[in-house]
Amino acid sequence: MDKLHSLYTVLDLAGTFVFAISGATAARQRGLDLFGICTLAFTVACGGGIIRDLCIGAVPPAGLATWYYLAASIAATGLTVGLYPVVQRINHPVILFDALGLSLFAVTGAEKVLSYGHNAQVAVLLGTTSAVGGGVLRDILLNRVPVILEKEIYASAALLGALLVVLGNYLKWVSADWVSILAIATCFTVRMLALRYHWNLPGSTRNRVDPDE
Amino acid sequence: MDKLHSLYTVLDLAGTFVFAISGATAARQRGLDLFGICTLAFTVACGGGIIRDLCIGAVPPAGLATWYYLAASIAATGLTVGLYPVVQRINHPVILFDALGLSLFAVTGAEKVLSYGHNAQVAVLLGTTSAVGGGVLRDILLNRVPVILEKEIYASAALLGALLVVLGNYLKWVSADWVSILAIATCFTVRMLALRYHWNLPGSTRNRVDPDE
Amino acid sequence: MDKLHSLYTVLDLAGTFVFAISGATAARQRGLDLFGICTLAFTVACGGGIIRDLCIGAVPPAGLATWYYLAASIAATGLTVGLYPVVQRINHPVILFDALGLSLFAVTGAEKVLSYGHNAQVAVLLGTTSAVGGGVLRDILLNRVPVILEKEIYASAALLGALLVVLGNYLKWVSADWVSILAIATCFTVRMLALRYHWNLPGSTRNRVDPDE
Numbered sequence: 001m002d003k004l005h006s007l008y009t010v011l012d013l014a015g016t017f018v019f020a021i022s023g024a025t026a027a028r029q030r031g032l033d034l035f036g037i038c039t040l041a042f043t044v045a046c047g048g049g050i051i052r053d054l055c056i057g058a059v060p061p062a063g064l065a066t067w068y069y070l071a072a073s074i075a076a077t078g079l080t081v082g083l084y085p086v087v088q089r090i091n092h093p094v095i096l097f098d099a100l101g102l103s104l105f106a107v108t109g110a111e112k113v114l115s116y117g118h119n120a121q122v123a124v125l126l127g128t129t130s131a132v133g134g135g136v137l138r139d140i141l142l143n144r145v146p147v148i149l150e151k152e153i154y155a156s157a158a159l160l161g162a163l164l165v166v167l168g169n170y171l172k173w174v175s176a177d178w179v180s181i182l183a184i185a186t187c188f189t190v191r192m193l194a195l196r197y198h199w200n201l202p203g204s205t206r207n208r209v210d211p212d213e
Numbered sequence: 214m215d216k217l218h219s220l221y222t223v224l225d226l227a228g229t230f231v232f233a234i235s236g237a238t239a240a241r242q243r244g245l246d247l248f249g250i251c252t253l254a255f256t257v258a259c260g261g262g263i264i265r266d267l268c269i270g271a272v273p274p275a276g277l278a279t280w281y282y283l284a285a286s287i288a289a290t291g292l293t294v295g296l297y298p299v300v301q302r303i304n305h306p307v308i309l310f311d312a313l314g315l316s317l318f319a320v321t322g323a324e325k326v327l328s329y330g331h332n333a334q335v336a337v338l339l340g341t342t343s344a345v346g347g348g349v350l351r352d353i354l355l356n357r358v359p360v361i362l363e364k365e366i367y368a369s370a371a372l373l374g375a376l377l378v379v380l381g382n383y384l385k386w387v388s389a390d391w392v393s394i395l396a397i398a399t400c401f402t403v404r405m406l407a408l409r410y411h412w413n414l415p416g417s418t419r420n421r422v423d424p425d426e
Numbered sequence: 427m428d429k430l431h432s433l434y435t436v437l438d439l440a441g442t443f444v445f446a447i448s449g450a451t452a453a454r455q456r457g458l459d460l461f462g463i464c465t466l467a468f469t470v471a472c473g474g475g476i477i478r479d480l481c482i483g484a485v486p487p488a489g490l491a492t493w494y495y496l497a498a499s500i501a502a503t504g505l506t507v508g509l510y511p512v513v514q515r516i517n518h519p520v521i522l523f524d525a526l527g528l529s530l531f532a533v534t535g536a537e538k539v540l541s542y543g544h545n546a547q548v549a550v551l552l553g554t555t556s557a558v559g560g561g562v563l564r565d566i567l568l569n570r571v572p573v574i575l576e577k578e579i580y581a582s583a584a585l586l587g588a589l590l591v592v593l594g595n596y597l598k599w600v601s602a603d604w605v606s607i608l609a610i611a612t613c614f615t616v617r618m619l620a621l622r623y624h625w626n627l628p629g630s631t632r633n634r635v636d637p638d639e
Contacts, residue, residue: 029577033627035582036575050481055263057272058484060548069545114546121283122273136354141562145356145569149240149249156248201246202294246503268476270485313570334496335486343615358569362462367459415507 008104015101016069018077018094021047023138025087028080030142038079040138042073048133052109052126056116073184097196099157103187106131106158107180111167120166127162153194156201161187221317228314229282231307233258233289236351238300243355253351255286257382263333265322269329279312285309308408312370316400319371320393321369323378331378340375343366351383369414370413432448434530442495443526447504451562456568463507466564468499474559478535478552482542495632511601521621525583529613532557532584533606536591546592553588554581579620583628587613606620 011147012037024045027037035079046063053061080087087094100203109130132148139146161183168179193199236257259276268275276282293300300307308375322343326336345361345368352359361368374396381392406412449470455462473524478505479487489495513520516551535556558574558581565572574581587609596603619625 024486032569032575035627039575039581054267054480055273055277057270057483060481060544064548064551065545066483069365070551085581095344118273121280122277125277125283140353141572141575142568143356143569145243145245146354149252149354155252159248183245267480268486268490270483331486332491334493335490336489336495353566356569358456359567362458362465362567366461368465372461414461
């Protein structure tokens with residue numbers, strides 16, 4: 001299953017980079033300076049993972065200690081500032097990789113929590129946090145209500161992915177690798193369907209259209 | 214003193230539930246979706262305790278690992294979404310249990326910090342944080358200045374409760390159980406008197422009326 | 427080099443106090459009450475250090491456990507509430523000591539991270555966070571976009587200071603004490619020149635004048 005883990009690494013890098021692009025774009029639209037843009041890119045790319053790592057006692061958080069989160073943020077900043085038309089044109093792949101990043105972060109996040117010996121509830125909550133925490137921090141820094149709390153099946157898809165990891169891990173119907181694949185595929189599918197058919201959770205009274213969510 | 218600890222458990226559950234109601238109500242008024250409402254309920258119920266636990270190295274934080282915070286948040290979400298008229302009608306008991314929750318969280322928070330061997334200052338600061346941190350996070354997520362920083366004797370009552378725990382623990386005039394009871398009673402009384410007579414700390418220039426504070 | 431460390435202590439106290447003044451002033455201008463003013467003063471004085479300590483596993487964070495951060499916050503609150511004309515008149519020394527505090531916090535923050543055995547990237551990121559994290563938290567609590575993300579060479583100067591510490595530590599061209607002095611002096615000079623000549627990073631579209639930044 002070495003191929004699987006190489007695939008994960010590629011998806012992880014792609015997801016991180018796309019998350020960083022989302023942060024850099026939002027920061028640029030808000031008129032932040034270079035430092036602000038790079039900070040926002042980095043925050044979205046690894047903010048959720050940092051919160052998860054603090055909560056399970058994995059210090060220093062992987063997001064701070066690993067070079068490629070920072071590299072992805074710097075690359076995203078350069079692209080967003082220097083080649084903004086390119087960033088606007090890749091909107092479609094961005095949505096795709098954002099959904100992939102969401103799925104991957106939720107699943108690998110939940111797996112990391114379980115591997116530290118914590119219980120199922122902690123794994124579900126922090127798996128979801130790994131996936132959506134960065135976006136929440138981005139919105140707090142940009143002084144707006146976090147968009148994932150307001151509308152669309154975004155965090156819920158992450159929650160479902162993390163939940164499947166935990167269930168699979170307890171039931172042991174299939175191998176751990178298959179559990180990961182199944183959870184990632186489910187989360188990704190739900191997210192893409194929600195985008196395609198404009199699914200929302202009940203309760204939301206807002207219908208803002210926000211392409212960089 | 215087993216009865217005392219059963220009483221604590223009941224008060225803790227009631228306080229957690231009322232805190233969750235406060236988060237869910239604020240989220241509903243802001244038009245968040247189901248996921249957002251549940252997140253806000255959970256944030257108010259255990260956000261302060263999570264910050265405290267991170268600061269004393271108690272990982273994973275009790276709020277994430279214990280089932281009843283999550284259960285209280287889900288129940289509060291269901292009640293707020295499904296039976297909103299009921300939530301509005303129980304406004305009076307909510308204020309009462311909110312003050313009880315505040316007192317209990319401040320006191321048990323300070324006691325937990327002391328039991329981890331940290332000094333008096335840490336216990337007072339983090340005891341207060343246990344009680345009011347969730348409300349501060351709620352207001353940050355809802356994109357407004359935390360109401361406890363602006364007006365009324367709320368955080369100050371929690372501070373007083375935590376301070377009494379630390380003083381009682383050093384002076385050892387009475388047993389630890391009596392210290393707890395005294396601290397909870399004082400914090401609760403100050404808070405209820407402040408509500409009754411509209412006490413404010415000097416400096417505040419605002420007089421907003423905000424029932425779900 | 428005992429004299430050097432006495433000098434550091436004096437600068438550290440002065441920097442902490444000035445950071446606390448900045449928080450208290452911003453809180454007073456926003457109409458917060460006494461508790462809110464003191465909380466904001468404390469947040470600016472040690473918020474960055476608390477984030478750093480959580481990320482390197484140094485619990486409880488020094489900012490919570492050491493008396494003088496709290497004392498500086500209380501003193502700053504008293505001064506800002508009781509003698510506001512004095513605070514307005516010391517605007518010039520405040521800018522000077524703010525730049526000194528920034529430099530010192532960035533450098534000593536990076537050194538603390540290295541002393542815990544973490545890598546260069548963690549030291550640079552968390553050294554910068556030590557210096558600017560408190561100001562970011564202040565702006566989040568006051569419900570505005572953090573000013574350091576928008577304009578001026580502020581965080582960048584801190585980043586430069588932390589970077590020099592790490593470089594000096596790896597290259598070992600001069601002794602650790604000289605590395606500190608050099609890094610502090612560079613950060614301070616860059617910050618003062620940026621203020622004097624209104625340097626900004628590219629990308630910023632805002633030109634707000636905000637004296638208490």
